[in-house]
Amino acid sequence: xxxxxxxxxxxxxxxxxxxxxxxxxxxxxxxxxxxxxxxxxxxxxxxxxxxxxxxxxxxxxxxxxxxxxxxxxxxxxxxxxxxxxxxxxxxxxxxxxxxxxxxxxxxxxxxxxxxxxxxxxxxxxxxxxxxxxxxxxxxxxxxxxxx
Amino acid sequence: xxxxxxxxxxxxxxxxxxxxxxxxxxxxxxxxxxxxxxxxxxxxxxxxxxxxxxxxxxxxxxxxxxxxxxxxxxxxxxxxxxxxxxxxxxxxxxxxxxxxxxxxxxxxxxxxxxxxxxxxxxxxxxxxxxxxxxxxxxxxxxxxxxxxxxxxxxxxxxxxxxxxxxxxxxxxxxxxxxxxxxxxxxxxxxxxxxxxxxxxxxxxxxxxxxxxxxxxxxxxxxxxxxxxxxxxxxxxxxxxxxxxxxxxxxxxxxxxxxxxxxxxxxxxxxxxxxxxxxxxxxxxxxxxxxxxxxxxxxxxxxxxxxxxxxxxxxxxxxxxxxxxxxxxxxxxxxxxxxxxxxxxxxxxxxxxxxxxxxxxxxxxxxxxxxxxxxxxxxxxxxxxx
Numbered sequence: 422x423x424x425x426x427x428x429x430x431x432x433x434x435x436x437x438x439x440x441x442x443x444x445x446x447x448x449x450x451x452x453x454x455x456x457x458x459x460x461x462x463x464x465x466x467x468x469x470x471x472x473x474x475x476x477x478x479x480x481x482x483x484x485x486x487x488x489x490x491x492x493x494x495x496x497x498x499x500x501x502x503x504x505x506x507x508x509x510x511x512x513x514x515x516x517x518x519x520x521x522x523x524x525x526x527x528x529x530x531x532x533x534x535x536x537x538x539x540x541x542x543x544x545x546x547x548x549x550x551x552x553x554x555x556x557x558x559x560x561x562x563x564x565x566x567x568x
Numbered sequence: 569x570x571x572x573x574x575x576x577x578x579x580x581x582x583x584x585x586x587x588x589x590x591x592x593x594x595x596x597x598x599x600x601x602x603x604x605x606x607x608x609x610x611x612x613x614x615x616x617x618x619x620x621x622x623x624x625x626x627x628x629x630x631x632x633x634x635x636x637x638x639x640x641x642x643x644x645x646x647x648x649x650x651x652x653x654x655x656x657x658x659x660x661x662x663x664x665x666x667x668x669x670x671x672x673x674x675x676x677x678x679x680x681x682x683x684x685x686x687x688x689x690x691x692x693x694x695x696x697x698x699x700x701x702x703x704x705x706x707x708x709x710x711x712x713x714x715x716x717x718x719x720x721x722x723x724x725x726x727x728x729x730x731x732x733x734x735x736x737x738x739x740x741x742x743x744x745x746x747x748x749x750x751x752x753x754x755x756x757x758x759x760x761x762x763x764x765x766x767x768x769x770x771x772x773x774x775x776x777x778x779x780x781x782x783x784x785x786x787x788x789x790x791x792x793x794x795x796x797x798x799x800x801x802x803x804x805x806x807x808x809x810x811x812x813x814x815x816x817x818x819x820x821x822x823x824x825x826x827x828x829x830x831x832x833x834x835x836x837x838x839x840x841x842x843x844x845x846x847x848x849x850x851x852x853x854x855x856x857x858x859x860x861x862x863x864x865x866x867x868x869x870x871x872x873x874x875x876x877x878x879x880x881x882x883x884x885x886x887x888x889x890x891x892x893x894x895x896x897x898x899x900x901x902x903x904x905x906x907x908x909x910x911x912x913x914x915x916x917x918x919x920x921x922x923x924x925x926x927x928x929x930x931x932x933x934x935x936x937x938x939x940x941x942x943x944x945x946x947x948x949x950x951x952x953x
Binding site for chain 1: 690693695696697698701702703704706707709711718720722726768771772773774824829831
């Protein structure tokens, strides 16, 4: 009996979200923007909630942002992460895309997950963060952020 | 004044309740425990399955209304339905029953929640495909309910100066209630503030004791129209539903509700004005509250969003002498976690006057669903409209 290594949850794209994941595979971070009212829209969707237009354009952003909130995970968690704890998850408010907040893990400059509760990194609300790319345990590329 | 239509004979009344003993492993299916809870609630009201013409459930309840009707031997359902959004579904599910009774669509509706949340495992541990909103959460580690709440709790701490001690005050207060409740899972386990501060972190800034229990449990209530309740030989006092309300707010997400414009308001901020309008009551009319408490920060947020104190003053209010008595059974944190249904049953017990932490002369008891998901609240009262 073989034991398969534990895997993280796999993002399942649909027609509305596929462009986001296609861009991630090319190391580009994109967010929808409304052609009519210029609103930045997150999470992905078919219609602008502000002006109700359906002409939305995927627009690349730098990924630079600020820490809107953060947590550090401790047991119990999914098996795939059991030997990586604690690690920090960020809620990042993106510069240049007002109101857009994304979830991502705290990584080092090379995009490797940091084993930390944030203390050593001096993480703080409002701290500036920069975009990196992390390849997870299943080979899935994910946007991630570094201090 | 109330904007809702009231026909006094059709006011919904809770005439029966039942809860099975809580357990870490109840040894039965949720179908089985749910049926026993409903049978118990019907017996409490002097009714049988032959009297039932409606069943409502949580969407998360794996046993459908039809399966439960078959198990119980209910001859015909004139009303059925389910409400979504996890722990937000409690009062909304009862509201689904109440609205049908008020409209005359059904006369006797049972509502239940049975859940093997301890022996049945953690639902978050098995969902490996992340669709819809989950694709932007779960692959990154936001998997457990507490993970999303932790992000919000830190924002509330930052915004209003809330502290871990403030959350510890909630945890130790409800533990004290559980210590008086022989049914509570934590009946024999006391908790001091030192115990709270020493407990291990789960999702910073939230520790183990900020989290609700993992429990097997099953509870049910029976609602009838007031005109029917009048003709019944009730051995327990009826609890009248004075009103209820549901709310979502804009751009709402269940549990990970941090993408909108205002991260300091939960869906309950939208439920509260509707509840006061629909009941014609105000905070000063409420004698005791049962607040959905899967996580401690939900309690101070409740008090400020329902207007018992000002915005940001939730923790100061909880620490003050003016604070209403809350979660008298021990709640989700210390009695049992059954998706908040034990809070609804406890609200009925307060109106009946039979709680283990009974508040004197209860006229109105307010009970809520979870405030970080689309949710609802209701008021149960000693007297009819």
